[in-house]
Amino acid sequence: MPRHTVLITGAAGVVGTALLARLRQHHDIIVLTHRTPVDAPSLAGDITRPRLGLDADTYRTLARRVDTVVHSAAATGFRSDARHTTSVNVTGTEQVARFAVHAGARLIHISSAFTACSTVVRENIAAYAGAAGLPVAHYIDTKVAAEKLLADSDADVVILKPSMVVGDSRTGHLPTVQGLCGGFLYTLAGLVPFVPLAGATVFDVVPSDHVAQAVHIMTDPAAPSGTYWLTSGTASSTCARVTELIDRVRPEHGITGLPQAQCVEPAEALRRIGRLAGRPGTATTCYRLTQMLLHATAVNRAPAFPDPTVPGMPTPTPARTEAALRATLHHLARTAGPRLPAARSRHSPLAGIGT
Template identity: 30%
Template sequence: MIRDAVPDPTRTGPAARGADPRADALLDPDIVPTAPSAPRRPTSDRRVLLTGGTGFLGAFLLRELLDRTDDDVWCLVRADSPQHARRRLQETMRRYLLWDTDTAARIVPVAGDLTRPRLGLAPRSWSRLAERVDVVQHCGARVGHVAGYAPLRDANVRGTAEVLRLACADHVKPVHFVSTAALSGDPADPAGRPPPSGPGATGYVTSKWVAERLVHQAGERGVPVAVYRPGRIGGHSVTGACQLDDAIWNLVRAVVLLGAVPDAAASRVSFTPVDHVARAIVRRHPDIPSGAPVRYLLNSAAMPLRTLLEHVARRFPLAVVPPDEWCARLWDARHGHDGALTRASLLLTSYRALLDGTARPPVADPRGDPAEADETGVGCPPLDGGLIDAHLDYFESVGFLPAAAPRFPA
């Protein structure tokens, strides 16, 4: 059990203790296996619990589990009923071009809530889930990169604790936990290791720091656990299907809507296609080797921001302006375009650092290149114009970007 979770004695009262990440990083003593692992079921009868299936990476994990295993996938979804949960899953998978009627029968929707005790399930539903599930893929989280720790605590910290409680109930279940590459070091850091601090220590990162420590303690108590730390996740390597709240793509959107591209410095950007991240995680499913290390899922390649914006300029008419002028235009237009630039304007400080070359370079870890984990033997596709065009095509198809002017051969 880690010792850096001792509550700070300078804080008093339940509310103060509840808002303290160091205090939250102590797993409840009653979350402990009460029975050994159940005998392995035949592959055709295995069941996995997936959280976060209505999120971006979670939807691709669901698709990967359906395509590469024979498992039935029980999906915990915040919903009023199983029917509502199924609709939400179907809507998400259609949004990312993933829905397949041939495998839909293997999806078992479970209406629940990560933020509530025992995942918001009635006692009978909880017992049934604990008895029937064989392995857990825990991807569910509230992201909120501009939010503080407190608003994210229930979903990301308490939710993880309840998932671990389920993993210990009836029989022990391996837990695959999705964290973030914004963290470094081992969850079993020596006593006294403080929560993250500095420019990158958002409430989200802090909540993942706490959750990792809970997962580590469950591992010490006998639960097989694995931790995955993905970096920036991009769209699908072929379809370009992508989440719409990423900072880089909101920068691209702002460039297009403003009709101006900043003359960027030599900053570099990197992302890993979401299908490669999902494949790297599912490749280790369901078994977890004893003492499985934290695994980074990062792309070792990077692209100059200038090159990325040049690909955008080939599709849309854009004027090149100095970075300061572009930032001023974004700020002045933050309430225009029917609110389409609101998110980009909130990220203006980050964009200034990216444009002037002072932003932190992309993180790369040789242990985590998904190319090594791709069972097909094919590594991540290059960060080139073809991959960027796939993203831009998708953004146009869903209305995130306006349709580009028709391009004719010279």
């Protein structure tokens, strides 16, 4: 594969960090940064603005240099600010696609396998999450909208659809803890009494370095454009198995004296949270549980994802999936203190839940 110039957005995120580490070994990298600096040649910009927030001369110069654009930037935190999520995930993708057309560059867009879950997410929200779950549905809607606008664009587009991204398959490293990985951390540390998901819930995960490998494959101009799944598919794990792994990992890091991790079906979890909320000193625990419950709307009763379709990738097996999960859990256990997501206990722990 020839060495060429790649523009990366979102290089400071979980996926973007792995992308930067992989791609800089094979290509000349330019990173479009916004708030978080990275250790790579970069330009400060804003994907939601015309010309990516760059002045006209810089934009034209960049377009002449770039051969491939890897668009990893996204609002992924299930924010309640719908305008922000739409601006980043839809408007931002539109602006990046326009740049790719101007540059005559291939666009590799990191989407999400959870675009296939829109219906079940709304059913879960109606069943137990209420208004507090709407940002989850809106996030998925924006990823669907981004895929549609790319299908209508003139760019040479590759869409990659990863499932739940966990840490590096070997080291488990995660630059930030987000989504259900935050729930893994809470459970490891004994900061929540249960996981608000049925034991049979499918956990389809993909290690961050596998996402980076897939992107690298697709930077080859000979690789066909199209939409590709990045999943564990039939090799996926379950919530029950993850809690078993948590129980095994804990003592290896001196985390002892805790009850066995358990899975609780979401409706029953909501009832338990309600009872717990009436006790003194439980606001932080309730907050953590409700955040886990909101993220659970994306995986509870979700349809199984297809097996991965990126050519040249290793075939997932249950053993490889479990090894990746175990590596992530070990990383979380090693860094549990400094990496613990802050609990905003000043907010009502049940605000909007079940209403």
